[in-house]
Amino acid sequence: MLAPPIYDIRKSYDENYQFGPFFSGIPPKQIPSSNQTIFLGKTVSSRVGIPAGPLLNSRWIGFYAKMGFDILTYKTVRSRYHASYPNPNCLYVPYHKTFDLEDLVHPLIGTLSYTPSSLNDITITNSFGMPSQSPEVWMQDVQKTHDLLAPGQVLVVSLVGTQQEDTDLASDFVRTAKMAREAGSDLLEVNFSCPNVKGKEGQLYQNPDASGAILKRLRKELGPNVSLIMKIGFIENPGQISALVEQTSPFLDAISAINTVSGQIINPEGHPALPGPGRERAGLCGGGIKPLSLRTIRRIRDAIRKLGKPITLIGVGGFNTVEDYPDFRDAGADFVMSATGAMWDPFLAYHVKQRTFSQDIIRKE
Numbered sequence: 001m002l003a004p005p006i007y008d009i010r011k012s013y014d015e016n017y018q019f020g021p022f023f024s025g026i027p028p029k030q031i032p033s034s035n036q037t038i039f040l041g042k043t044v045s046s047r048v049g050i051p052a053g054p055l056l057n058s059r060w061i062g063f064y065a066k067m068g069f070d071i072l073t074y075k076t077v078r079s080r081y082h083a084s085y086p087n088p089n090c091l092y093v094p095y096h097k098t099f100d101l102e103d104l105v106h107p108l109i110g111t112l113s114y115t116p117s118s119l120n121d122i123t124i125t126n127s128f129g130m131p132s133q134s135p136e137v138w139m140q141d142v143q144k145t146h147d148l149l150a151p152g153q154v155l156v157v158s159l160v161g162t163q164q165e166d167t168d169l170a171s172d173f174v175r176t177a178k179m180a181r182e183a184g185s186d187l188l189e190v191n192f193s194c195p196n197v198k199g200k201e202g203q204l205y206q207n208p209d210a211s212g213a214i215l216k217r218l219r220k221e222l223g224p225n226v227s228l229i230m231k232i233g234f235i236e237n238p239g240q241i242s243a244l245v246e247q248t249s250p251f252l253d254a255i256s257a258i259n260t261v262s263g264q265i266i267n268p269e270g271h272p273a274l275p276g277p278g279r280e281r282a283g284l285c286g287g288g289i290k291p292l293s294l295r296t297i298r299r300i301r302d303a304i305r306k307l308g309k310p311i312t313l314i315g316v317g318g319f320n321t322v323e324d325y326p327d328f329r330d331a332g333a334d335f336v337m338s339a340t341g342a343m344w345d346p347f348l349a350y351h352v353k354q355r356t357f358s359q360d361i362i363r364k365e
Ligand SMILES: Cc1cc2nc3c(=O)[nH]c(=O)nc-3n(C[C@H](O)[C@H](O)[C@H](O)COP(=O)(O)O)c2cc1C
Pocket: 051, 052, 053, 054, 075, 076, 090, 126, 128, 130, 158, 191, 193, 231, 258, 259, 260, 284, 285, 286, 287, 289, 316, 317, 318, 319, 337, 338, 339, 340, 341
């Protein structure tokens, strides 16, 4: 049987924020990394990281840094406090095979009454509504985070603009990015994809013109010394991927793909599994979405190659086990990140490092 997750999916966002991570083991001794490389101008000890999601604050980042994840993304922040949807925020989706598009036409069962038998088995849905602490809280916390990282580890801050009465979406993206910059972060990820929010900010990546326009503003206002990563969701159409990459590439340093994939989630009785309006659909993540993420990553890699620009590609979505890692690299990802996998297996980065390190020794002998 698997150990319970470090991010307790039975607890609310606030409880995980205040009391997590829930880990009672011993962090590994770091193994020497043979895979040191450059991530957006900074030296990192490996290509393994955690995307925006489970790292709710500096305590979470400090913990996963000790576990050997080298690229750590602070969960998406906003320019003002935004409450989380009520608990439950995550449910198991015990589907027992990976998804393709036709599987997502039908409702899927979400439940907490499930015991996964292996890491590959873990597909979940999450629905938070992109909560954020107030800037006073997260800015101070981001500042604290820098001191918790070892050499060869970097922090990325994920952020999103919020459509408000007194300001347009692009201006709020800029405002939030400047706050993150002020908190000492020069690796910024703009979240253009979240199936769980009702506002326009959740679907931006599907509109190449709007994405390009916001990134152009961000680049102009932030200058050249900030690295900008665009987080996008699943895209099936290669033409749409090319258009998005073309329109955004003049202002970008990296693309992170994919965010969760939207699905309709019901309980075993056939009713919406997540309480409250606007939560009938929620984001699927973990093992089940791996074929969809690999497909998107391959197509983005093709589009980047055709364009001939040095854009870094971060692969996300279904990296649950050490065996998944090479699949993402083969698909064209320069760096590989795990959210769901890392929630259940905090030793994931350690195991990837161990494997790449021993393979290197074998190669040298
Ligand atoms: C608990 C949880 C919270 C998440 N919150 C965010 C978020 O705030 N911003 C974001 O861009 N993605 C968020 N994600 C999506 C992940 O970054 C990732 O794109 C997605 O889960 C697919 O990766 P996985 O299969 O490794 O989980 C979240 C995922 C999880 C599991």
